[in-house]
Amino acid sequence: MVRGCWGFKMSSQQLKTYYYAALKYPCPPNLNIWWNMGSMLFLVLGLQIVTGLFLSVNYTNDEVMAVDSVNFIMRDVNYGWAVRSIHMGGASLFFALIYMHIGRGVYYGGYMKNRHLWYSGVTLYLLSMAVGFLGYVLPWGVMSYWGLTVITNMVTVVPGGARVLEWFQGGYVITTLTLKRVFVLHFLLPFVILGVSLVHVLLLHEKGSSNPLGLDLSSFSIPFHPYYTSKDLVGFVFGLGALVALAFTFPKLTADPLQWQIVDKVKTPAVIKPEWYFLYAYAILRSIPHKVGGIILMFFSIFSMALLPMLSSRSKTQSMVICPIAELVFCVWVANFMFLTVVGAQEPAGVWIMAGQIGTFIHLFCVAAMPLTSVAWEALLFSAQE
Numbered sequence: 001m002v003r004g005c006w007g008f009k010m011s012s013q014q015l016k017t018y019y020y021a022a023l024k025y026p027c028p029p030n031l032n033i034w035w036n037m038g039s040m041l042f043l044v045l046g047l048q049i050v051t052g053l054f055l056s057v058n059y060t061n062d063e064v065m066a067v068d069s070v071n072f073i074m075r076d077v078n079y080g081w082a083v084r085s086i087h088m089g090g091a092s093l094f095f096a097l098i099y100m101h102i103g104r105g106v107y108y109g110g111y112m113k114n115r116h117l118w119y120s121g122v123t124l125y126l127l128s129m130a131v132g133f134l135g136y137v138l139p140w141g142v143m144s145y146w147g148l149t150v151i152t153n154m155v156t157v158v159p160g161g162a163r164v165l166e167w168f169q170g171g172y173v174i175t176t177l178t179l180k181r182v183f184v185l186h187f188l189l190p191f192v193i194l195g196v197s198l199v200h201v202l203l204l205h206e207k208g209s210s211n212p213l214g215l216d217l218s219s220f221s222i223p224f225h226p227y228y229t230s231k232d233l234v235g236f237v238f239g240l241g242a243l244v245a246l247a248f249t250f251p252k253l254t255a256d257p258l259q260w261q262i263v264d265k266v267k268t269p270a271v272i273k274p275e276w277y278f279l280y281a282y283a284i285l286r287s288i289p290h291k292v293g294g295i296i297l298m299f300f301s302i303f304s305m306a307l308l309p310m311l312s313s314r315s316k317t318q319s320m321v322i323c324p325i326a327e328l329v330f331c332v333w334v335a336n337f338m339f340l341t342v343v344g345a346q347e348p349a350g351v352w353i354m355a356g357q358i359g360t361f362i363h364l365f366c367v368a369a370m371p372l373t374s375v376a377w378e379a380l381l382f383s384a385q386e
């Protein structure tokens with residue numbers, strides 16, 4: 001019997017099994033830079049939790065005092081400005097990494113190898129969206145208040161939603177009670193994300209990593225340590241470099257200027273918009289001039305990711321590298337995501353309305369076309385071979 005690192009006892013055989021699973025996890029030898037994003041997400045998640053804890057000890061979740069407490073953090077707390085800038089920049093980096101991580105999964109067909117892993121990823125994305133949105137509310141700037149108004153009002157479209165909204169708000173309107181609830185959820189959910197991320201990695205270890213060629217390389221693997229621990233460390237250096245550059249050189253690059261104005265509950269701003277990482281979804285929400293229709297379309301666009309494993313269930317290979325048509329559709333999908341991000345930041349009037357509708361159509365078309373063209377191309381290749 002040996003004593004494990006936290007004092008619990010285990011047999012040397014068990015220890016070997018854990019050591020093998022964690023460090024000697026067999027990996028394909030050809031994983032490229034896009035396989036660095038997962039470990040970097042863990043790094044940024046850890047940083048967000050630590051900086052968030054430091055911010056929480058000085059933040060006040062009260063309608064009247066929230067803005068002052070944020071100013072206190074920026075001006076009086078030792079290195080408070082640094083901690084807050086890292087937390088703000090970290091949120092942007094986290095979503096940039098998540099989008100690259102999802103893009104990798106779509107391009108190299110990671111969703112085909114292990115469906116449960118993919119579904120756990122979709123859950124992580126939804127939880128991260130909730131945390132990102134709730135965090136935006138806390139500084140209690142103009143966008144915080146009006147953003148919260150727009151998003152929480154969405155629940156009124158489901159039967160009984162008005163009661164749920166009243167319960168969440170702590171009354172008929174948004175008040176200090178609502179801000180307190182937002183803060184509690186923003187504090188708690190990152191720990192839920194951490195737990196689900198661990199399940200995510202356990203699921204990854206169940207069937208192993210896919211690889212850029214999309215082929216079964218299980219008979220030709222290399223241990224995670226030292227090959228990918230060293231590669232992940234290089235990713236950490238670049239990730240931290242990007243975060244420091246963003247947080248200390250352009251701390252307000254991604255924030256809306258209106259966030260520096262105190263809430264005026266009677267004056268609705270001309271354009272209400274979320275942070276850049278939600279703009280694509282916001283553009284889809286506004287593409288239909290009908291409240292319920294827009295909400296359904298937005299949720300469907302997000303959940304459509306979960307349909308990918310079903311649409312490609314007949315596929316034999318995983319990666320798009322063997323399918324030029326799917327590759328082309330993938331490029332259109334990525335470019336359209338950026339286009340929708342631009343559209344989401346505009347006032348919904350004139351040409352931007354139609355732009356949003358076209359972008360929404362292209363998004364949904366690509367999500368369906370990517371797996372289907374892969375399957376069709378593959379069938380063509382196999383039939384030519386026979």
Ligand code: HEM
Binds near residue numbers: 041045
């Ligand atoms: C908090 C957010 C997340 C964390 C911390 C995280 C972490 C990780 C880690 C460490 C890996 C292994 C290394 C790698 O392949 O990059 C991984 C793999 C994977 N993740 Fe995530 N992930 C997150 C979100 C997501 C999301 C949103 C999706 C998709 C919807 C997703 C889908 C996948 C897939 C399919 C793999 C397996 C890749 C392969 O087959 O090799 N993950 N994740």
